[in-house]
Amino acid sequence: MEPRKLLQQMFEAAVQSARPEQCLSRHLPVPPKGRVIVIGAGKAAAAMARAFEDAWQGEISAGLVVTRYGYEVPCSRIEVVSAAHPVPDQAGCAAAARMLELVRGLTPDDLVLCLISGGGSALLPLPLPGVTLAQKQELSRELLRCGAGISEINCVRRHLSAIKGGRLAAACHPARVLTLAISDVPGDSPTDIASGPTVADATTCADALAIVDRYRIALPEPLRECLSSGRGESVKPPDPRLGRAKFRLVATPQAALEAAALVAHAQGITPHILSDRMEGESREVGKVLAALALQVVRHRQPFTAPCVLLSGGETTVTVRGGGRGGRNVELLLALALALQGEKGIYAMAGDTDGVDGQEEIAGAFVVPDLLQRAWDMGINPRRRLDDNDGHGFFEDLGETLVTGPTLTNVNDFRAILITG
Structure with missing residues (x-):
């Protein structure tokens, strides 16, 4: 040849092995007694939502996933919205805020199925109070240009976010949460895939601030205050709100x-x-x-x-x-x-x-x-x-x-x- x-x-064989229609269905859970809420973010999120719809035999009470512009796949029961990557935009902020509202007020009988793939960090850019989208956009550009590794970039992202670093799973409590993830990061660390919105995070605000200083990135004062004060601290293990959250890899490098x-x-x-x-x-x-x-x-x-x-x-x-x-x-x-x-x-x-x-x-x-x-x-x-x-x-x-x-x-x- x-x-x-x-x-x-x-x-092409490598890509095909990781297509959601090839790898997702064998990881589906048993339907719960209560509601099923489907959420997700990433470049594969819409395709994962479609694969879930095709394979799921039960009801879907509500669903919302966000993907990169151009990566939309039509779904009948799960809403698909688009946002910018790698530098986030207002559409991603709005989608993240809606996602948090969608999972509030759930019960122990409910199931939240979270479909996560690479790109989710930029697509769920909801800032913490006191931090603006414009500030996060400029920081994203600087992190992408400076040569920082993806684990370093995502550590900073987690500590300036209202949804990453376990915060999304915490918002789902006391419902059961199952994350199905396609890994795009070296080592397949759950905290780095889309910056870990549904998993506890052992890194700290001090770690994030050290990364910013290592690469000599000039931070606006609100961002530096958020990190130096510890106000941006992520959800730490073993937080009881994440006690019913499970994580499964469905495709890997x-x-x-x-x-x-x-x-x-x-x-x-x-x-x-x-x-x-x-x-x-x-x-x-x-x-x-x-x-x-x-x-x-x-x-x-x-x-x-x-x-x-x-x-x-x-x-x-x-x-x-x-x-x-x-x-x-x-x-x-x-x-x-x-x-x-x-x-x-x-x-x-x-x-x-x-x-x-x-x-x-x-x-x-x-x-x-x-x-x-x-x-x-x-x-x-x-x-x-x-x-x-x-x-x-x-x-x-x-x-x-x-x-x-x-x-x-x-x-x-x-x-x-x-x-x-």
């Missing part, structure tokens, strides 16, 4: 990598899953992966070709240039520069939600003649990397991967195919 086609088929590995096996290519939680600065991770691929080609260590190196997780980009970038294309451009056109090595990286950074582009491909074609076109790859212009670079070379909304999100997918 042609290398680029094989890489794309592995990516590891399962997606395993699905991709089966595609490689079927083509006689040995897959090696390096990690489902790879983090770090994108361009540095790209150089490390290139070094590993070159070791395979030149020394047959630690693996022998033909093989494919698979990894997931979420890298970061410290933005210093003015180009159009995303963490996957940044990684790939750094990888290509380190490979220097080595024959027999092909690569792709993409976000399984179909959006790398803020572009409606999932990712891109690296092929052996990529750099030479760039130079022939008068394009300087190093300058493009310095300008954080990965999307511009790969578009000019015709090597972008565009999928449209995938309606799921198990974070980044990377595959390096070594043919010999």
Whole structure:
């Protein structure tokens, strides 16, 4: 099979394994005596709601989920609203406020089913009293640009939110709460998936403030007061209001990598899953992966070709240039520069939600003649990397991967195919 086609088929298998219609129905609970309230947030929330409607045999008393613009799926019994991602907007604030009202006044006989996926942090941006949406929007931009990891970003988000950090589950008390989640974070930590609206949080306001100061982000006084005073403290274990809240993962990055590995096996290519939680600065991770691929080609260590190196997780980009970038294309451009056109090595990286950074582009491909074609076109790859212009670079070379909304999100997918 042609290398680029094989890489794309592995990516598609990874995404398909995490589609809600494939993974959600086997996790449904027994219908309760009382009401069933369905809520949720994330890029996969509407697709999860539709999958739940298709599989659920009982009544649905009320339902509301919020998803990213363009990720809507029609539902008949659960309302779907749209909001902005990754920088939040007023529509997300309004949806979060309505969600809190929807779950108030429940009884022990009631069940709240919470459908959570990646992107929920930005889609449920309801600020604490004294904090404005505009302040949270600017903070979001700064956190996305500074190179902070997703756990750090979500720690800050939890302590400035009226709904994250266990507050949504606390509002459901004394009803039973079951969260079904699609993980998009390294390590699958429930507190980091959509910033943990239904789980207790052991991190503190002091932790959040330390992160802000570490990256030298200038905080408006109301936000700093909220953190320094402890007023933004999240729900801590073992809070009795969360005693009837349960959490289940229905799709994970590891399962997606395993699905991709089966595609490689079927083509006689040995897959090696390096990690489902790879983090770090994108361009540095790209150089490390290139070094590993070159070791395979030149020394047959630690693996022998033909093989494919698979990894997931979420890298970061410290933005210093003015180009159009995303963490996957940044990684790939750094990888290509380190490979220097080595024959027999092909690569792709993409976000399984179909959006790398803020572009409606999932990712891109690296092929052996990529750099030479760039130079022939008068394009300087190093300058493009310095300008954080990965999307511009790969578009000019015709090597972008565009999928449209995938309606799921198990974070980044990377595959390096070594043919010999």
